[in-house]
Amino acid sequence: MTCPLHRNPITAVEGPAVGVSIEHLSKNFGRLQALRDVSFAVEPGEIFVLMGPSGSGKSVLLKHIVGLEAPSDGRVLIEGRDATAEGTLENVRIAMVFQAGALFNSLSVYDNLALYPREHRLGTEAGIREKVMRALQILSLENTAHKFPSELSGGMKKRVAIARALVMEPQLMLYDEPTSELDPIMGATISEIIATLRDEYHVTSVVVSHDRELALGIADRVGILMDGSLVFLGAPAELHAPEDPRIANFFHPKIDLKNPRFKSLEA
Amino acid sequence: MNQLTSILEGFGRAMLLLIESGRHLGTLPRQRARFIEQCYLIGYTTLPIVAILCFFMGSVLALQSGYSMENFGAKQFIGSLVGLSFARELGPVIVAILVAGRVGSAITAELASMKVYQEIDALVTMNIPPARMLVLPRLAAVLVMMPVLTIIGILIGWFGGAVVCTYVDFISIEPEAYFAALRSFMQFKDVGTGILKAEIFGFVIVLICCSIGLNTRGGPREIGASVTKAVVASLISILVLDYFVTKALL
Ligand SMILES: Nc1ncnc2c1ncn2[C@@H]1O[C@H](COP(=O)(O)OP(=O)(O)OP(=O)(O)O)[C@@H](O)[C@H]1O
Numbered sequence: 020m021t022c023p024l025h026r027n028p029i030t031a032v033e034g035p036a037v038g039v040s041i042e043h044l045s046k047n048f049g050r051l052q053a054l055r056d057v058s059f060a061v062e063p064g065e066i067f068v069l070m071g072p073s074g075s076g077k078s079v080l081l082k083h084i085v086g087l088e089a090p091s092d093g094r095v096l097i098e099g100r101d102a103t104a105e106g107t108l109e110n111v112r113i114a115m116v117f118q119a120g121a122l123f124n125s126l127s128v129y130d131n132l133a134l135y136p137r138e139h140r141l142g143t144e145a146g147i148r149e150k151v152m153r154a155l156q157i158l159s160l161e162n163t164a165h166k167f168p169s170e171l172s173g174g175m176k177k178r179v180a181i182a183r184a185l186v187m188e189p190q191l192m193l194y195d196e197p198t199s200e201l202d203p204i205m206g207a208t209i210s211e212i213i214a215t216l217r218d219e220y221h222v223t224s225v226v227v228s229h230d231r232e233l234a235l236g237i238a239d240r241v242g243i244l245m246d247g248s249l250v251f252l253g254a255p256a257e258l259h260a261p262e263d264p265r266i267a268n269f270f271h272p273k274i275d276l277k278n279p280r281f282k283s284l285e286a
Numbered sequence: 287m288n289q290l291t292s293i294l295e296g297f298g299r300a301m302l303l304l305i306e307s308g309r310h311l312g313t314l315p316r317q318r319a320r321f322i323e324q325c326y327l328i329g330y331t332t333l334p335i336v337a338i339l340c341f342f343m344g345s346v347l348a349l350q351s352g353y354s355m356e357n358f359g360a361k362q363f364i365g366s367l368v369g370l371s372f373a374r375e376l377g378p379v380i381v382a383i384l385v386a387g388r389v390g391s392a393i394t395a396e397l398a399s400m401k402v403y404q405e406i407d408a409l410v411t412m413n414i415p416p417a418r419m420l421v422l423p424r425l426a427a428v429l430v431m432m433p434v435l436t437i438i439g440i441l442i443g444w445f446g447g448a449v450v451c452t453y454v455d456f457i458s459i460e461p462e463a464y465f466a467a468l469r470s471f472m473q474f475k476d477v478g479t480g481i482l483k484a485e486i487f488g489f490v491i492v493l494i495c496c497s498i499g500l501n502t503r504g505g506p507r508e509i510g511a512s513v514t515k516a517v518v519a520s521l522i523s524i525l526v527l528d529y530f531v532t533k534a535l536l
């Protein structure tokens with residue numbers, strides 16, 4: 020692979036790519052069915068983009084992959100290990116970019132990024148510093164290193180969350196709407212980072228996003244969730260002319276001023 | 287019935303948290319910085335209020351006992367009374383109540399907001415057990431700081447009694463006589479008992495407050511509710527445990 024002297028500026032992953040398989044996954048919150056019998060597999064080293072309307076269960080699905088939620092039915096396997104089993108996170112490095120960032124509010128940006136390598140004793144303080152500063156640089160955050168999360172804008176928090184995940188050098192990356200609060204250029208940068216991680220380090224990525232550019236630009240496959248069910252699974256090219264009218268409407272919603280949607284609800 | 291099951295559930299959660307923290311005991315040496323920070327928060331910042339409260343409790347105790355003992359000419363025993371009650375009972379209980387109100391509430395508020403704002407989830411995905419990073423240093427720190435706070439509280443309580451005995455007219459006992467009376471019935475065991483009690487109270491308070499904080503769900507309102515619940519549970523535990531520990535150690 021890459022020669023150590025020309026290490027990619029982002030990350031150096033050890034270990035083979037990992038695959039995720041989701042088998043008949045259902046999740047109920049009381050009466051609410053957030054996920055209904057969802058099955059699909061994410062191949063090792065693939066970028067899987069998950070789309071769908073707000074409230075369709077995308078974030079809940081990601082939480083199942085990282086083991087934060089336990090399935091009501093079915094299971095999630097990561098390299099053959101159950102996602103909720105105890106040793107899974109020890110054996111597979113999974114990083115998650117939370118929708119709301121989930122930064123540690125009592126730590127500075129620098130310490131947020133350095134926490135993982137420090138806690139797992141990955142290298143010297145100087146080595147960690149280099150890694151952290153590199154990640155901050157990639158996301159144009161050098162000047163925020165000593166700020167606290169409460170002093171950052173929404174988009175900056177999102178970028179810090181992505182930087183924190185990069186420092187973990189994960190085998191599997193889960194992004195919950197990484198570009199939703201970013202300007203178009205930063206959004207494109209994030210897409211490039213995700214693609215670079217795949218191409219040079221075989222990092223498997225599951226990306227929840229409404230960003231069409233990202234989905235069509237870098238996804239290997241796309242899944243669409245609606246109301247907790249997987250209604251589409253296929254290559255991004257198939258989305259140019261979807262057969263299912265729900266998907267067509269989701270992808271190309273027409274702004275209809277003569278007949279606004281919210282008015283049709285009132286009737 | 288519902289109340290009972292929720293109490294048992296809370297007890298079970300606290301026990302699991304204790305076991306989980308115990309499993310990471312070996313990581314304590316390299317968590318020195320966190321341990322010291324917690325010692326500072328638990329010990330140093332609680333000290334002024336412990337000093338003030340113990341001083342006045344000692345004074346009031348001397349005043350009340352001086353007033354009632356005068357009637358049957360037992361004034362010379364005020365020193366023994368203040369001395370023993372502070373060492374065996376008041377010192378540890380006052381310190382524990384202050385630690386519950388000042389430190390316990392802060393712990394619960396901090397951990398509950400970390401839980402509600404998904405910081406705990408982030409730790410879990412980073413394979414950093416919250417019990418190791420957040421609970422263990424606090425438990426260790428409280429075990430170190432409780433004896434310190436209690437000894438200081440006891441000494442200041444005794445001193446408060448001495449001040450009242452010296453300067454209040456209808457008592458007016460010389461400090462030498464007061465401390466002589468205090469010493470004459472005091473055994474090392476009495477102070478030891480007090481410190482042991484404080485140790486147990488402090489440990490239980492921190493465990494309860496961490497457990498309730500980490501099990502919070504919801505939003506800002508639930509954070510507030512958790513803090514209230516943690517402080518109330520701590521206070522009840524202190525007084526219930528006080529009875530049983532005292533009985534066991536008599
Ligand atoms: N912890 C929870 N308890 C109860 N209901 C929940 C919980 N988490 C999610 N839900 C419900 O599950 C459904 C799916 O939520 P989810 O967060 O996955 O939506 P989403 O697809 O990520 O939406 P968005 O694009 O707006 O982020 C919603 O109806 C939500 O109310």
Ligand SMILES: [Mg+2]
Nearest residue numbers: 077078118195
């Ligand atoms: Mg979501």
